[in-house]
Amino acid sequence: xxxxxxxxxxxxxxxxxxxxxxxxxxxxxxxxxxxxxxxxxxxxxxxxxxxxxxxxxxxxxxxxxxxxxxxxxxxxxxxxxxxxxxxxxxxxxxxxxxxxxxxxxxxxxxxxxxxxxxxxxxxxxxxxxxxxxxxxxxxxxxxxxxxxxxxxxxxxxxxxxxxxxxxxxxxxxxxxxxxxxxxxxxxxxx
Amino acid sequence: xxxxxxxxxxxxxxxxxxxxxxxxxxxxxxxxxxxxxxxxxxxxxxxxxxxxxxxxxxxxxxxxxxxxxxxxxxxxxxxxxxxxxxxxxxxxxxxxxxxxxxxxxxxxxxxxxxxxxxxxxxxxxxxxxxxxxxxxxxxxxxxxxxxxxxxxxxxxxxxxxxxxxxxxxxxxxxxxxxxxxxxxxxxxxxxxxxxxxxxxxxxxxxxxxxxxxxxxxxxxxxxxxxxxxxxxxxxxxxxxxxxxxxxxxxxxxxxxxxxxxxxxxxxxxxxxxxxxxxxxxxxxxxxxxxxxxxxxx
Ligand SMILES: Cc1cc2nc3c(=O)[nH]c(=O)nc-3n(C[C@H](O)[C@H](O)[C@H](O)COP(=O)(O)OP(=O)(O)OC[C@H]3O[C@@H](n4cnc5c(N)ncnc54)[C@H](O)[C@@H]3O)c2cc1C
Ligand code: FES
Ligand code: FES
Numbered sequence: 001x002x003x004x005x006x007x008x009x010x011x012x013x014x015x016x017x018x019x020x021x022x023x024x025x026x027x028x029x030x031x032x033x034x035x036x037x038x039x040x041x042x043x044x045x046x047x048x049x050x051x052x053x054x055x056x057x058x059x060x061x062x063x064x065x066x067x068x069x070x071x072x073x074x075x076x077x078x079x080x081x082x083x084x085x086x087x088x089x090x091x092x093x094x095x096x097x098x099x100x101x102x103x104x105x106x107x108x109x110x111x112x113x114x115x116x117x118x119x120x121x122x123x124x125x126x127x128x129x130x131x132x133x134x135x136x137x138x139x140x141x142x143x144x145x146x147x148x149x150x151x152x153x154x155x156x157x158x159x160x161x162x163x164x165x166x167x168x169x170x171x172x173x174x175x176x177x178x179x180x181x182x183x184x185x186x187x188x189x190x
Numbered sequence: 191x192x193x194x195x196x197x198x199x200x201x202x203x204x205x206x207x208x209x210x211x212x213x214x215x216x217x218x219x220x221x222x223x224x225x226x227x228x229x230x231x232x233x234x235x236x237x238x239x240x241x242x243x244x245x246x247x248x249x250x251x252x253x254x255x256x257x258x259x260x261x262x263x264x265x266x267x268x269x270x271x272x273x274x275x276x277x278x279x280x281x282x283x284x285x286x287x288x289x290x291x292x293x294x295x296x297x298x299x300x301x302x303x304x305x306x307x308x309x310x311x312x313x314x315x316x317x318x319x320x321x322x323x324x325x326x327x328x329x330x331x332x333x334x335x336x337x338x339x340x341x342x343x344x345x346x347x348x349x350x351x352x353x354x355x356x357x358x359x360x361x362x363x364x365x366x367x368x369x370x371x372x373x374x375x376x377x378x379x380x381x382x383x384x385x386x387x388x389x390x391x392x393x394x395x396x397x398x399x400x401x402x403x404x405x406x407x408x409x410x411x412x413x414x415x416x417x418x419x420x421x422x423x424x425x426x427x428x429x430x431x432x433x434x435x436x437x438x439x440x441x442x443x444x445x446x447x448x449x450x451x452x453x454x455x456x457x458x459x460x461x462x463x464x465x466x467x468x469x470x471x472x473x474x475x476x477x478x479x480x481x482x483x484x485x486x487x
Contacts, residue, residue: 001193019191019235020225041226043219043288044373058287061222063215065193066239142286163372164285 005067007031008077009084009092017064024048024059026067027074032099035075035137039166046165049138050074051081056145058164075137076101078144082118085148120144123182124175131169139165143179151186153179194236200323202241202349205234207323210346212236216244216259217291219284220300244295244351254357255319258295258350265294273355275362275381279310282366285373295350298335301342301401308336308402309381309394310364315356322347329354336401360384361475363468366396367452367460377452380440380464384472389413389422393465398444398457408439408465425480428473433466440465 003014003026014030022041027033027050037047041060048059051073059072073081076098084090093101111125120143123129130136139162146153146161153161158179167175194212196202206212212234215221224230238244244259247269254272256265262280266289270277276294283289283306297307298318316332322345330343332353337343344350362383368374379396391412393405415432416422441462446454 019193020231022222022226042223043284046285046287049287055290056287057291058219060226061218061288061291063193063218063222063225063235063237065195065235066215066218066237068195160372161286164287 001065003064003068005069006071006092007033007095008073008080008098009090010094012095014064019063019065021064022060023050023052023062023064023067023072026064027059027072031095033074033076033095035098035101037134037137039134043164044166045135045138046142046162047135047138049141049165051141051145054145056142073141074098075140078140079116079118079121082120082144083116118144119185120147120178120182123185124178127174127178127181129170129174129178131167135165135167135169139167139175143175143182146179147183147186151183153183155180191232192234194234195240196236196238197240199241199243199321199351202236202238203321203323205236206349207347209234209236214238214299214349216296216299217261217288217293219288219292220296238295238349247352249357252357253354256294256353256355258298258352259293261291261293262289272357273310273314274358275310275314275364275383276307276355278362278364279306279366279379279381282306282364282368282376282379294353298342298350298353299344301336301340303336303339303399303401304376304379304397305402306364306366306376306379306396309379309396310362311353311355312394312402312404313362313381313383313392314358315383315385315392317354318343318350319352319354320344320348321351322349327351333404336403339400341401356385358383359387361472361479363472365464365468367464375451378444378446378457378460378464380461380468382465382468382472384476386422386476389417391416391469393440393443395440395443395461397451398446398461400445403443403445405440405443405465408436408443411439412436412469425477427477428469433469436469437462437466 014026039045039047043058043061050059077093080093194205213232214236216238244257247256265280294307297305311332318330321327364381366379367377376397378398381394383392441458444458446457
């Protein structure tokens with residue numbers, strides 16, 4: 001079947017979608033957006049977290065057909081999404097730009113220099129919250145949504161908001177630091 | 191596989207009548223796991239996401255009519271006053287991502303003995319509103335809904351429209367045993383609701399019998415003990431021996447198994463502990479509320 005939906009602010013179409021396929025599979029394998037990770041395919045790890053009509057969900061548990069006509073934001077579109085939120089209307093991220101995201105603007109993945117990053121992405125880099133990086137996309141999407149909803153979260157709020165995202169490397173402390181850092185920068189308007 | 195996308199409730203019932211083997215999919219948090227792992231290959235998936243009324247609720251005089259697909263997040267955030275037991279139970283489900291998608295209709299559809307909504311629904315008192323194109327609507331009392339391990343009273347052509355849950359008329363609690371605070375399926379769970387309006391106590395036990403169950407003998411014992419001692423009127427602390435007897439009867443209502451999450455013996459023991467705790471907590475709130483109203487009078 002064919003699925004028409006909005007991905008990172010632009011209309012997209014996926015063809016030859018199998019009816020039992022997940023939104024995660026469509027994003028990764030049909031649209032070429034591998035940012036959302038597939039670690040468990042059973043809702044346990046959160047590495048596939050995307051926004052569906054603004055709401056954080058595990059894309060591995062959304063049937064592709066359920067995304068028809070709806071609005072999806074993935075980690076590839078997070079920087080544009082965050083910019084639009086603070087600066088008003090924008091044009092979203094084209095599929096091409098999203099697919100090439102890693103290379104976009106020659107971003108240095110160790111420092112974040114040279115690329116357009118969402119504040120939460122820069123904070124993860126600055127706080128050293130990324131080790132193997134497999135959990136990072138899901139954590140970024142979930143953390144960004146938390147800070148949108150609750151600009152000044154307590155530690156308990158952060159833990160709760162990220163309780164559906166597993167990380168096997170960091171021990172979470174640096175991730176907590178990153179979210180606190182992004183919150184502080186957001187409130188200072190930097 | 192075919193993907194059916196009814197745009198209205200009538201269309202959904204018609205599709206289910208035409209394809210009784212179609213598997214409804216709401217939040218997908220149970221269904222998609224089965225499909226991803228190839229445990230299930232239904233001929234038809236029946237997507238309920240476009241049926242708007244399933245995502246809505248109405249609070250009436252005595253009950254809340256909770257649409258089958260209202261996500262746990264909304265129950266936690268918006269229905270805490272009317273449905274405190276269910277709101278507490280909802281908060282223990284999985285993670286924010288799962289709670290944003292999953293709801294009570296899916297929990298009832300799966301009818302796992304470990305489903306967190308069940309003990310809260312049993313304790314509050316509820317009826318499940320189901321419908322079919324051929325026979326219209328019928329109401330299934332929650333006590334008659336669970337018919338076996340992961341089995342429920344739905345007919346193949348029926349869908350769950352809503353759950354009618356009694357609005358809280360007194361304190362309610364929900365307690366769950368697991369290895370961490372998020373992302374755990376209950377080792378066992380216990381829901382308790384005080385109903386001062388009818389001077390009754392209701393319970394619900396999860397994950398400690400083939401189906402979710404009430405501890406009926408424990409309820410009967412406690413109802414009689416509270417009545418005899420005039421506790422609803424005098425608001426005294428319930429006699430420890432009565433609390434213990436209640437807890438023992440709750441443990442006796444279990445019919446658990448040994449599995450990876452816990453042994454039968456542990457489950458029985460833990461249900462007794464949860465019963466004692468939730469009774470103590472709810473009774474304390476009842477006494478506090480009484481003191482406040484009396485103080486104001
Ligand atoms: C990682 C993870 C953790 C979880 N943790 C918990 C937990 O802590 N506690 C808990 O209780 N559950 C848990 N679950 C299970 C699941 O989230 C719940 O059972 C949830 O309530 C299912 O709701 P849903 O809308 O996603 O159901 P779906 O997956 O869409 O459907 C579940 C079943 O109900 C049927 N169904 C759905 N809607 C209807 C309807 N309107 N009429 C008739 N049948 C219908 C479906 O056909 C299917 O058989 C967890 C799941 C995952 C993936
Ligand atoms: S891949 Fe979706 S939650 Fe793990
Ligand atoms: S950084 Fe490796 S899993 Fe989180």
